[in-house]
Every structure is written in structure tokens, then in C-alpha cells.
Amino acid sequence: MKALKRSPIYIFLIIAAAISIFPFLWIVASATNASVDVSNGRLLPGAELLNNFRNLTEQVELGQALWNSAKISVTTTVLALLIASLAGYGFEIYRSKAKDIVFSIMLLSMMIPFAAIMVPLFQMFAKFSGVLPVIGIDTVASVILPTFTTAFLIFYFRQSSKMFPKEMLEAGRIDGLTELGLFFRIYVPTMRTSYAAGAIITFMSSWNNYLWPLVVLQSPEKRTIPLLISNLGSSYTPDYGMIMTAIVISTLPTALVFFLMQKHFVAGMVGSVK
Amino acid sequence: MKQAAATNNNLQPRRNRLQPTWTGWLFISIAVIMICAFYFYPMIQALLLSFKTGTGANIHYTGLDNYKRLFTDTVFLTALKNTFLYLIVQVPIMIVLALFISVLLNDSKLRFKGFFRTAIFLPCVTSLVAYSVVFKYLFGGDGLVNKLFMNLHLISEPIQWITDPFWAKITIIIAITWRWTGYNMIFYLSALQNIDSSIYEAARIDGASPIRQFFTITIPLLKPIILFTSITSTIGTLQLFDEVVNITKGGPGNATLSISQYIYNLSFKYTPDFGYAATVSYSIVVLIVLLSIIQFKAAGDKK
Numbered sequence: 001m002k003a004l005k006r007s008p009i010y011i012f013l014i015i016a017a018a019i020s021i022f023p024f025l026w027i028v029a030s031a032t033n034a035s036v037d038v039s040n041g042r043l044l045p046g047a048e049l050l051n052n053f054r055n056l057t058e059q060v061e062l063g064q065a066l067w068n069s070a071k072i073s074v075t076t077t078v079l080a081l082l083i084a085s086l087a088g089y090g091f092e093i094y095r096s097k098a099k100d101i102v103f104s105i106m107l108l109s110m111m112i113p114f115a116a117i118m119v120p121l122f123q124m125f126a127k128f129s130g131v132l133p134v135i136g137i138d139t140v141a142s143v144i145l146p147t148f149t150t151a152f153l154i155f156y157f158r159q160s161s162k163m164f165p166k167e168m169l170e171a172g173r174i175d176g177l178t179e180l181g182l183f184f185r186i187y188v189p190t191m192r193t194s195y196a197a198g199a200i201i202t203f204m205s206s207w208n209n210y211l212w213p214l215v216v217l218q219s220p221e222k223r224t225i226p227l228l229i230s231n232l233g234s235s236y237t238p239d240y241g242m243i244m245t246a247i248v249i250s251t252l253p254t255a256l257v258f259f260l261m262q263k264h265f266v267a268g269m270v271g272s273v274k
Numbered sequence: 275m276k277q278a279a280a281t282n283n284n285l286q287p288r289r290n291r292l293q294p295t296w297t298g299w300l301f302i303s304i305a306v307i308m309i310c311a312f313y314f315y316p317m318i319q320a321l322l323l324s325f326k327t328g329t330g331a332n333i334h335y336t337g338l339d340n341y342k343r344l345f346t347d348t349v350f351l352t353a354l355k356n357t358f359l360y361l362i363v364q365v366p367i368m369i370v371l372a373l374f375i376s377v378l379l380n381d382s383k384l385r386f387k388g389f390f391r392t393a394i395f396l397p398c399v400t401s402l403v404a405y406s407v408v409f410k411y412l413f414g415g416d417g418l419v420n421k422l423f424m425n426l427h428l429i430s431e432p433i434q435w436i437t438d439p440f441w442a443k444i445t446i447i448i449a450i451t452w453r454w455t456g457y458n459m460i461f462y463l464s465a466l467q468n469i470d471s472s473i474y475e476a477a478r479i480d481g482a483s484p485i486r487q488f489f490t491i492t493i494p495l496l497k498p499i500i501l502f503t504s505i506t507s508t509i510g511t512l513q514l515f516d517e518v519v520n521i522t523k524g525g526p527g528n529a530t531l532s533i534s535q536y537i538y539n540l541s542f543k544y545t546p547d548f549g550y551a552a553t554v555s556y557s558i559v560v561l562i563v564l565l566s567i568i569q570f571k572a573a574g575d576k577k
Contacts, residue, residue, distance in 0.1 A: 009378050016375060017393035020456065023408050024396065026418065041421045087305035094298025102306060109313040111562050113513045115534040116555035119541050119548050120319035121312065149308035179297045208401035210516045211534075215542060226403040230520055233407030240411065247404045258399045262392070266460055 027251075030244035038240035052245040060228055061221060062246065069225040072143050072213075073206040080148040080202045081195055088157025089187055093166070103158070109151045114211060121146050122215055138218045147212060153198060160194040161187075197264040204254050225250045317559075323552035333549065340553035350554060352528045353536040356443065357512060360532070364447045365507045369500065372455050376462035377492060391463070395456035402453070406520035409449040410436065413521075439529035442522045446530055449517055454510075458503045465499045466492070501573040508565050512558050533558050 030038045033046035056062055091103050122137075125146075129136025135145060164187065172182045188195070210226040217223060223231075229250055232243045258265055327336045344350055375394060379387055397405065412418050413435035420432040435445045469492070477487050493500075515534040518524055524531035524539075533554065540551035 087302040090301025113558045115537045117316035120316035146312040
């Protein structure tokens with residue numbers, strides 16, 4: 001009787017789960033099929049995966065794009081965690097009225113839509129190209145510099161710092177650690193899980209970033225994975241099997257991170273709001 | 275309590291001596307400089323730019339001309355209308371759906387909870403570009419969705435999901451809902467877990483139906499998180515770019531064009547008009563500020 005009462009709930013959830021999962025199954029199945037079979041609606045796995053992969057690596061610089069994306073995402077993540085956690089720690093541990101005002105002003109930057117600052121940023125980096133080419137247009141640095149500091153991550157680390165046992169700092173001071181030493185020797189190791197969660201969120205958004213790299217990266221060999229996928233997808237005669245292979249490969253890193261660290265992932269998303 | 279503890283703490287004065295006031299400022303300095311350099315400074319630049327016209331060295335001030343142009347620019351008005359349509363239709367559907375699913379999943383007697391939660395959250399691991407390309411193919415004229423609907427005899431001829439002005443908007447809305455419902459669900463689920471179950475027990479004893487409990491307990495307690503998700507969804511929708519570009523390219527005509535995409539086109543696709551692009555971009559800023567204030571007010575008044 002009770003189980004029967006719940007059956008509409010189960011049916012609803014099964015449909016919702018099926019709709020959520022179906023595109024994934026389709027991508028994976030299509031990556032193993034020839035383009036013709038995909039457009040004929042074949043849903044079963046085939047034997048064309050290696051063929052698709054070969055076509056993909058022959059037609060586009062997949063390895064190069066993966067390497068570009070990895071370089072950008074890893075550097076962004078490391079810098080973002082360091083700078084944002086220093087700031088979040090600073091705002092919370094050395095709290096003062098003036099710093100609280102600065103903090104609220106920093107939060108306002110979350111309301112700034114990227115499209116609104118895209119053009120001035122482009123002009124800024126175009127100017128850099130003349131003065132200091134290593135950070136000018138079409139460089140790895142130009143992708144990383146304007147994106148790695150986010151008010152969101154500063155806010156997240158400040159919230160996390162509220163739970164940090166501050167007596168540990170007093171103990172460290174008595175042991176003669178410098179203020180920076182306290183941060184690196186005591187705070188960073190204690191807050192490992194916050195760093196893990198922050199790393200996942202930052203890595204994912206950097207790996208998937210599209211608009212700014214589209215604006216600032218111009219030569220084909222600099223392209224990141226989202227630019228490559230977008231390019232493949234806009235083809236007039238798409239090779240479905242090959243494109244789905246590219247999508248599977250590009251989604252693997254983020255899917256892996258998600259499945260291995262699901263708990264941290266959710267903690268990172270929700271942690272900042274609590 | 276906290277203040278009393280601080281004044282009684284005899285380490286406090288020594289700590290102040292060891293800790294000059296500038297130490298804290300050093301910790302936050304790099305982040306503050308970066309945010310100023312890459313958010314606030316470009317914002318001011320964009321404002322100045324919005325009063326200018328021309329390209330390259332030929333750029334010069336034209337006063338309010340760009341702003342006058344804004345109100346007579348049919349492409350901009352179309353993009354504005356499209357963005358509002360996405361906002362009014364998609365955000366409420368997604369939030370209600372996410373709330374509904376999370377309440378169902380919060381049932382302690384429900385089985386396979388972990389599976390359902392992971393499955394519904396899974397779309398969030400995809401990049402916006404990748405899922406957009408996938409949706410473009412699934413919803414193509416001879417795509418899988420049409421094949422499925424025709425086999426089920428739901429439709430007699432294929433729906434032009436991508437090339438019909440009306441259906442193209444629906445496709446965009448379906449796509450965004452697929453990608454973000456699970457994301458919002460996670461926020462509601464974690465908030466629901468923090469609600470003391472004894473509140474519900476008391477309500478049950480008083481004879482409140484599950485629906486009544488939902489509206490009188492769950493919704494009021496989740497209000498801050500609903501406000502948070504509706505503001506972030508609103509900001510996200512006003513910035514919509516990746517999906518529209520990769521599913522419909524803004525077409526057919528300009529039927530699905532978003533404001534962000536129009537800014538991109540004005541700056542980098544058509545003959546560059548950075549000044550006017552900056553003017554258009556300020557319209558999003560104004561919208562974000564206005565809508566956030568309205569949502570805060572709406573949430574506050576219900577108290």
C-alpha cells in the first residue's frame with residue numbers, strides 16, 4: 001500500500017533521471033558509430049571508435065587543444081586558489097571595518113556581466129601586445145590574467161575561514177611563526193578540503209570557458225577544447241561519430257573529477273552560500 | 275558573548291602589537307588589485323566607450339548618440355525581447371522543477387536516492403559548448419527527438435526545432451533547463467537537509483497535509499536559497515551566449531539572438547563598433563542591478 005502510494009514519485013524521478021542521462025548515453029554510443037549510422041538513429045554501440053579517433057586526430061590538433069586547455073586550467077586553478085584564499089583569510093582573520101567595506105565593494109564585481117567588460121579587456125590586452133607581448137592578445141597569459149581572480153572564490157574562502165579554529169594561530173605565533181608562515185604552515189594544511197572543493201569548481205569553469213578565449217585567442221594552434229568543439233559543431237557536413245568522440249574526450253576530465261570527488265564538488269558549490 | 279571573550283583575552287593586546295594593521299591589507303592586496311584591474315577598471319572604460327563612436331584611431335566622443343540609437347535599434351530590441359522571454363519562461367520552470375525534485379529526494383524513505391541525485395546532477399559536468407552541440411544534433415530536423423516523437427505518433431511531421439523562430443526558442447529553453455536544473459537542485463537539497471525534521475512532525479500531528487507543509491514550512495525556510503538561485507539564474511540568463519551561439523547561431527533571422535551575442539557580433543563579427551557595443555553592454559548591467567533589487571524586494575516583502 002505504502003509502496004504503491006510512492007509509485008508516481010518513482011515514475012517521475014525515473015523519467016527525470018532518464019532525460020538527464022540519455023544525452024550521455026547517446027554521445028558515448030555515437031562515438032563508437034560511423035556518421036551515417038548516427039544520423040540514421042542508431043543507439044547501440046558500434047565498432048567505429050578507433051576510426052573516429054583517427055579521423056579526429058588527422059583533421060584537428062586535438063592533442064594541442066587538450067594541452068592548451070590543461071595549461072590554462074591548471075595555472076588558473078593554482079593562481080585562483082592562492083590569491084583568493086590569501087584574500088579570504090585576510091578579510092576574515094584581520095577583520096576591520098575598512099576591510100569589510102572593501103569586501104562588499106569586491107562582491108559588487110559578481111554583478112558585472114562578462115560581456116560588458118569584454119571589449120575594454122580586449123583593448124587592454126591589445127595594448128599589452130605592443131608593450132609586453134608575452135601577455136598580449138593570443139597568449140596563454142591573456143586568457144588567464146583577467147579570469148583567475150573572482151569575488152566568488154574570495155567570498156567562498158572567507159566563509160570557510162569562519163570555521164577555522166583561530167586558537168591555532170595564537171599557538172603558531174607563540175612558536176614564532178611569521179604572519180605569512182601562519183597562513184602557509186597552519187591555515188593551508190588545515191583547510192585542505194576547502195581547497196579541494198575550490199579547485200574543482202575553478203578547474204571546471206576554466207576548462208569549459210568559451211567566450212573570453214574565443215575573443216582573445218586568434219591563431220588555430222592556440223585554441224582550447226571548447227573552441228575546437230564549437231568549430232567542429234559548426235561544420236556544414238558534420239561527421240557525427242568524430243564530433244561525439246571529441247566531446248567524449250573533452251568531457252572525460254571534468255566527469256572524472258566529478259565522480260572521484262563528488263562530495264568536495266557539492267561542498268564547493270554549496271559551501272559559499274551557507 | 276563574543277565581545278566579552280575578546281576583551282578578557284589577555285593575548286589580545288600583544289596580538290595587536292605583533293600584528294601591524296597593514297599585514298591584513300597585504301593579504302588581500304593582490305586580489306583587490308586584480309579585481310580592480312580586470313573588473314572595475316574595464317567597467318569604467320566601457321562607460322567612457324559608450325559615449326564614443328568610430329574605430330581604431332578614428333574613435334571620438336558623440337555624447338548620447340549611442341544611447342539614442344539603442345532605443346530605435348530593432349536588432350537590440352529583438353535581443354532584449356528574446357532574453358526576457360528566456361528569463362520569464364525558463365528561470366521559473368527550472369526553479370519550480372528543481373524545488374519539486376529536491377523535495378521528492380529529501381524523503382527519507384525513498385530508495386535509490388543517490389542514483390537519482392547523481393543522474394539529475396550529471397548534466398552539470400558538461401561544458402556549455404559540448405552540450406549545446408549535442409542538443410543541436412538531437413533536435414535537428416532529422417534528429418533523434420523528431421524520430422522518437424514520430425515513432426510514438428506524437429507528431430505527424432518533424433518539428434523544425436532549430437530553424438523555426440518559435441521552436442528554436444523552445445529548444446534553447448529546453449537545453450538550458452536540462453543543463454541547470456540539477457545544479458539548482460543541489461542547493462535546495464543541502465538546505466532541506468538542514469531543516470529540523472521535528473518541525474514537519476509537529477505539522478503532521480497538527481494535521482497539515484504534505485502540500486500545506488510544503489508551502490508553510492519548506493518554502494519560507496528555503497527563501498534565502500531560492501532568492502540566491504533566482505538571482506544567479508537571472509544573471510546567468512542575461513549573459514546567455516554559449517548555448518545560443520552553438521545551437522542556433524542566434525537564428526533563424528535573429529529569433530534566438532541574446533544580448534551577449536549581439537555585443538559579441540557588434541565588437542568582433544560585424545565592422546567593429548566598440549562604442550555602441552559598450553552601450554549595449556551597459557543595458558545588461560542596468561538590467562542585472564534592477565532585477566536583483568526587485569528580487570531582493572520581493573523576497574523581503576513576503577516576510
